[in-house]
Amino acid sequence: MVFQNDPDILDYFRAAGADVDGDTVRFERGMCRSIIQASAPRQYTQHARNPENTVEIGGGNTVLSPVYGPAFVHDLDRGRRYATLEDFQKLNRIHQMIPHLHHAGGIVCEPVDVPVNKRHLDMMLSHITYGDRALFGALIGSERAEDSVAMVKILFGEDFVENNTVLYGVSNTNAPLVMDDAMSGSLKVYARHNQAVACTPWMITGAMSPCTEAGTLAQLLAEALATCALTQLIRPGAPCLMGSFATAMSMQSGAPTFGMPEAAKTVLAAGQLARRLGVPFHTVGSLTSSKVPDSQAQQEGTMSLIMAVLAGANFINHATGWLEGGLCTGYEKTIIDADLCGKLIRFCEGLDLSQNAQALDAIAEVGPGQHFLASQHTLENFETAFYRSDVSDANSFEQWQSEGSLETAQRANRIWKQLLADYQQPPLDPAILEALTEYVERRKASMPDRDY
Amino acid sequence: MVFQNDPDILDYFRAAGADVDGDTVRFERGMCRSIIQASAPRQYTQHARNPENTVEIGGGNTVLSPVYGPAFVHDLDRGRRYATLEDFQKLNRIHQMIPHLHHAGGIVCEPVDVPVNKRHLDMMLSHITYGDRALFGALIGSERAEDSVAMVKILFGEDFVENNTVLYGVSNTNAPLVMDDAMSGSLKVYARHNQAVACTPWMITGAMSPCTEAGTLAQLLAEALATCALTQLIRPGAPCLMGSFATAMSMQSGAPTFGMPEAAKTVLAAGQLARRLGVPFHTVGSLTSSKVPDSQAQQEGTMSLIMAVLAGANFINHATGWLEGGLCTGYEKTIIDADLCGKLIRFCEGLDLSQNAQALDAIAEVGPGQHFLASQHTLENFETAFYRSDVSDANSFEQWQSEGSLETAQRANRIWKQLLADYQQPPLDPAILEALTEYVERRKASMPDRDY
Numbered sequence: 095m096v097f098q099n100d101p102d103i104l105d106y107f108r109a110a111g112a113d114v115d116g117d118t119v120r121f122e123r124g125m126c127r128s129i130i131q132a133s134a135p136r137q138y139t140q141h142a143r144n145p146e147n148t149v150e151i152g153g154g155n156t157v158l159s160p161v162y163g164p165a166f167v168h169d170l171d172r173g174r175r176y177a178t179l180e181d182f183q184k185l186n187r188i189h190q191m192i193p194h195l196h197h198a199g200g201i202v203c204e205p206v207d208v209p210v211n212k213r214h215l216d217m218m219l220s221h222i223t224y225g226d227r228a229l230f231g232a233l234i235g236s237e238r239a240e241d242s243v244a245m246v247k248i249l250f251g252e253d254f255v256e257n258n259t260v261l262y263g264v265s266n267t268n269a270p271l272v273m274d275d276a277m278s279g280s281l282k283v284y285a286r287h288n289q290a291v292a293c294t295p296w297m298i299t300g301a302m303s304p305c306t307e308a309g310t311l312a313q314l315l316a317e318a319l320a321t322c323a324l325t326q327l328i329r330p331g332a333p334c335l336m337g338s339f340a341t342a343m344s345m346q347s348g349a350p351t352f353g354m355p356e357a358a359k360t361v362l363a364a365g366q367l368a369r370r371l372g373v374p375f376h377t378v379g380s381l382t383s384s385k386v387p388d389s390q391a392q393q394e395g396t397m398s399l400i401m402a403v404l405a406g407a408n409f410i411n412h413a414t415g416w417l418e419g420g421l422c423t424g425y426e427k428t429i430i431d432a433d434l435c436g437k438l439i440r441f442c443e444g445l446d447l448s449q450n451a452q453a454l455d456a457i458a459e460v461g462p463g464q465h466f467l468a469s470q471h472t473l474e475n476f477e478t479a480f481y482r483s484d485v486s487d488a489n490s491f492e493q494w495q496s497e498g499s500l501e502t503a504q505r506a507n508r509i510w511k512q513l514l515a516d517y518q519q520p521p522l523d524p525a526i527l528e529a530l531t532e533y534v535e536r537r538k539a540s541m542p543d544r545d546y
Numbered sequence: 547m548v549f550q551n552d553p554d555i556l557d558y559f560r561a562a563g564a565d566v567d568g569d570t571v572r573f574e575r576g577m578c579r580s581i582i583q584a585s586a587p588r589q590y591t592q593h594a595r596n597p598e599n600t601v602e603i604g605g606g607n608t609v610l611s612p613v614y615g616p617a618f619v620h621d622l623d624r625g626r627r628y629a630t631l632e633d634f635q636k637l638n639r640i641h642q643m644i645p646h647l648h649h650a651g652g653i654v655c656e657p658v659d660v661p662v663n664k665r666h667l668d669m670m671l672s673h674i675t676y677g678d679r680a681l682f683g684a685l686i687g688s689e690r691a692e693d694s695v696a697m698v699k700i701l702f703g704e705d706f707v708e709n710n711t712v713l714y715g716v717s718n719t720n721a722p723l724v725m726d727d728a729m730s731g732s733l734k735v736y737a738r739h740n741q742a743v744a745c746t747p748w749m750i751t752g753a754m755s756p757c758t759e760a761g762t763l764a765q766l767l768a769e770a771l772a773t774c775a776l777t778q779l780i781r782p783g784a785p786c787l788m789g790s791f792a793t794a795m796s797m798q799s800g801a802p803t804f805g806m807p808e809a810a811k812t813v814l815a816a817g818q819l820a821r822r823l824g825v826p827f828h829t830v831g832s833l834t835s836s837k838v839p840d841s842q843a844q845q846e847g848t849m850s851l852i853m854a855v856l857a858g859a860n861f862i863n864h865a866t867g868w869l870e871g872g873l874c875t876g877y878e879k880t881i882i883d884a885d886l887c888g889k890l891i892r893f894c895e896g897l898d899l900s901q902n903a904q905a906l907d908a909i910a911e912v913g914p915g916q917h918f919l920a921s922q923h924t925l926e927n928f929e930t931a932f933y934r935s936d937v938s939d940a941n942s943f944e945q946w947q948s949e950g951s952l953e954t955a956q957r958a959n960r961i962w963k964q965l966l967a968d969y970q971q972p973p974l975d976p977a978i979l980e981a982l983t984e985y986v987e988r989r990k991a992s993m994p995d996r997d998y
Contacts, residue, residue, distance in 0.1 A: 095914065096914040096915060118914065166943075174943065268915065270909065270912055270913070270914060270915070270916065270917075270918070271909075271913070271914035271915070272914045272915045299931075300918060300919070300924060300928065300931060300932070301917050301918055301919055302917065302918065303909075303918065304905035304908050304909065304918055304921075304923055304924070304927075305918065305923070305924050305927050305928055305931035305932070306898065306902070306903040306904075306905050306923075306927060306931065307897055307898065307903065308897060308898060308899050308900075308903035308904045308905065309903060309904055309905025309906070309908060309909065309923070312904055312905070312906060312909065313909050316909075342931075342932045342933075343932065344932070344934075344940050345928045345929070345931060345932055346934075347940065347941065348919075349940040349941060349942070350940065351932070351935070351938065351940045352940075353889075354889060354932065354933055354935075355889045355890070355892035355893035355933050356892075356931075356932055356933065358893050359893060359896070359897050363897055383938065383939065383940040383941075384938070384939065384954070385939070385943050385946050385947075385951070386951075386953060387841055388840065388841060388953040388954045388955070389839055389840060389841065389843065389844040389882050389953070389954035389955060389958075390844075390882075390937065390938050390939065390954040391841065391844075391954075392841040392842075392843075392844035392845040392848065393844040393847075393848050393882065393885070393886055393938075393954075394938065395845075396844065396845050396848035396849055396852075397848055397852065397886070397889065400848075400849065400852055404856075418943055419940075421943070422943075430841050430842075430845065433845070434845055434849070437805075437806060437807045437849065438807070440807035440808075441807035441810050441811060444811070445759055445760065445811050445815060446758065446759065446760060447760050448760075450758070451758040451759065451760035451761060452758075452760045452761055452764055453756035453758050453760065453761025453764070454761070454764060456756050456761060457722065457723075457755075457756065457761065457764065457765050457768075460722055461722070461723070462547065462548040462570070462722060462723035462724045463548060463720065463722070463723070463724045464722065465722075465753050465754065466722070466752060466753060466754065466755065466756055466757065467752070467753055467800075469756075471756055471757070471758075471761070472752060472756070472757050475756075475757050475758060476752065476757055476797045477797070479751075479752060479757035479758065479794075479797060479808075480752070480757070480794045480795065480796070480797055480803070480806065480808055481794075481806055481807050481808065482796075482798075483803070483806075485842065486803065486835065486836070486842050486845075486846065487835065487836065487837070487842065488796050488799065488801040488802065488803045488804075488835040488871075489799065489801060489835075490801070491618075491626065491837050491870055491873070491874075494837050495837075499837070499838075501838060501840040501841070502836070502840045502841035502842040502843075502845075503840070503841060506841075
């Protein structure tokens with residue numbers, strides 16, 4: 095594994111007994127695994143500023159987080175366009191209103207109207223202002239990661255941050271077998287401060303890894319082992335996750351594809367490897383290459399999110415909103431995906447086998463050929479019996495037609511607008527908000543604008 | 547369990563030692579299970595007229611069959627309308643061209659321009675004329691079932707039919723705990739002739755069974771046990787399947803809902819019950835209450851079909867084309883669902899862990915920071931590496947836009963038209979076709995038209 099432009103990292107590995115040759119690090123078989131298993135927690139708590147939104151990451155828990163990273167946004171009214179800080183803030187408010195999401199997410203879209211080197215400041219301020227869920231830290235480079243840590247110290251207090259985990263970082267490899275200093279830089283900062291890092295090989299299979307699932311898994315495991323081990327060398331006991339983002343490609347056009355069977359098999363196996371390793375498992379959710387919230391988007395996204403859930407993922411990034419191979423955040427897609435999140439949360443509750451659920455008395459009471467609608471059992475259970483979708487239309491054709499023959503995306507358009515209309519800002523100590531705003535302004539004033 | 551208007555059935559049960567009181571039959575605990583386990587095959591072969599399309603039903607096999615029963619059809623050009631025999635024949639031709647379907651299906655749409663009591667004759671003739679896959683028999687009543695048997699005897703020969711299974715029947719209960727003579731009538735005919743019957747309780751939970759999954763499963767198992775046992779009393783060794791069709795309802799509007807988490811949990815458990823019983827498992831596929839092939843249709847349908855596959859279903863009815871709670875067959879929906887069938891077939895092939903698939907030499911050869919596109923391993927494997935979708939668009943936004951910004955359903959519209967254009971009728975002995983046509987004409991002439 096090559097670690098580019100980061101001598102610090104090479105020192106850590108050298109001290110641990112790895113074979114460091116230039117920027118290439120080689121490990122004895124089992125070395126990374128034993129480093130990880132000696133200290134990495136199997137489960138940890140990520141605190142949110144609202145304690146009700148604090149999440150447990152690991153074990154039987156699955157934390158759902160919205161889309162990360164798109165430069166564009168799409169909605170039915172305005173089509174596809176570059177994202178702005180206003181979009182970012184609107185998406186923060188919409189996400190905060192969706193009960194099926196458990197995490198604030200990170201770059202819910204790129205605010206391209208803000209200089210690249212200052213966006214992370216405005217984004218973190220927006221997250222803290224408009225939501226009260228657990229947060230991502232900035233991913234690119236140690237300087238931005240330090241800003242993330244400084245801001246959550248203002249929010250939670252310095253001691254609390256050093257002794258608890260309040261940030262979620264993702265560190266991607268440049269597959270195959272490379273990590274650059276932009277990624278190792280943020281990884282170092284988060285691990286040193288006891289914040290979590292999801293060590294996530296990012297692979298378009300066939301280009302960045304072998305075109306076979308088993309080969310991709312072998313490489314993915316190697317990259318995840320090396321980078322998870324790094325977090326433990328920096329600070330034993332700092333939370334790390336084994337991550338997996340492996341998707342297929344079209345061997346005709348070279349375009350990445352999503353929601354395909356090869357990715358499904360890979361994520362299920364990667365989840366097993368993470369459990370065998372003994373760290374929480376991070377992966378990705380409702381992925382699609384569709385440009386619009388249509389059938390393809392939902393067939394690919396549903397396949398992809400179901401498989402991530404069945405893989406036992408402890409954290410699912412991009413659970414809502416992703417379009418166009420991750421280049422675009424869809425407003426309607428967000429609402430439609432959130433409905434699937436709600437269904438899958440219900441699904442994961444499992445099968446209730448209590449006496450009440452078995453309902454044998456009800457079956458005897460109702461008897462052959464009658465109906466259960468008015469039975470005592472139904473009256474006692476109907477309010478919680480079924481998941482209620484606010485996106486699906488189960489009405490008759492005639493009723494649906496009389497209500498305007500709306501397609502799903504049109505209903506979703508109304509829903510996100512209603513969520514924005516109903517949104518209420520969660521309370522935040524004005525002194526904290528003032529201190530955060532001052533920090534952001536001071537940091538922005540300290541740097542010239544840059545587009546990298 | 548009540549068996550209505552069918553004294554034959556009561557005689558079978560009485561002779562087996564059940565407690566028959568009027569039309570109500572009660573069983574000692576374990577009685578039905580032991581009758582079934584004494585003779586029902588765990589797996590059987592259903593022959594198609596083209597031996598290449600003969601299917602194994604049971605074990606690790608999953609047979610995918612198109613939508614069954616809708617009175618309406620929908621396509622983008624003409625919208626929603628009553629189905630006709632012309633639609634039926636077009637759908638037969640489209641299905642025959644879809645490699646991801648394994649079975650001809652049955653009522654792929656209701657030809658409402660043919661009198662109700664004569665449709666089964668035209669439908670069977672259409673299936674045999676336009677396709678060469680395994681067939682459904684007519685479901686309603688002994689007379690129509692006898693016609694199905696008579697027609698396959700013309701096709702396969704009398705002896706072959708008596709000694710082999712060439713028809714697939716479904717016998718639904720009228721939940722709770724009733725089977726009427728329309729269903730027991732066809733069940734009797736198929737069992738007597740050694741043809742297969744999928745004994746399938748049909749339940750909208752909360753109305754026709756308890757509103758809890760465990761209660762629904764208890765009732766479903768009871769109904770399936772009684773009706774599977776009946777097939778074995780009629781002819782020990784005749785193939786029977788345990789079926790499951792249980793879907794949730796909206797407790798607000800009473801409308802059935804599809805692709806919901808409660809149905810997912812129920813089908814996974816029902817599959818386990820069928821394997822415990824030791825007969826093949828039948829269930830249902832890509833269900834939705836959406837009126838059009840949109841996001842809702844694919845989110846619900848994908849959830850539903852994936853769960854059926856993961857439930858280990860040996861036969862999945864309605865794997866393609868279902869819209870509007872089963873009232874409508876969608877032409878575009880058929881194509882979009884078929885793509886999911888293709889993905890799931892690929893998924894079910896499992897993980898290749900051969901040396902070639904592990905690709906360790908390729909990882910070593912390519913090395914850090916390089917790419918696999920031109921590696922020897924990729925060159926040797928790329929042609930079969932990835933599932934190829936002809937429905938999904940993985941191109942860039944700009945390319946997609948330059949090609950007309952088509953939504954999935956619009957691409958699917960082009961695809962089904964192309965399949966019809968490319969369709970070639972499978973060869974059939976003209977003497978057999980003539981005999982079948984003569985049979986249909988004679989039978990139709992022998993009855994007045996009826997609308998029931």
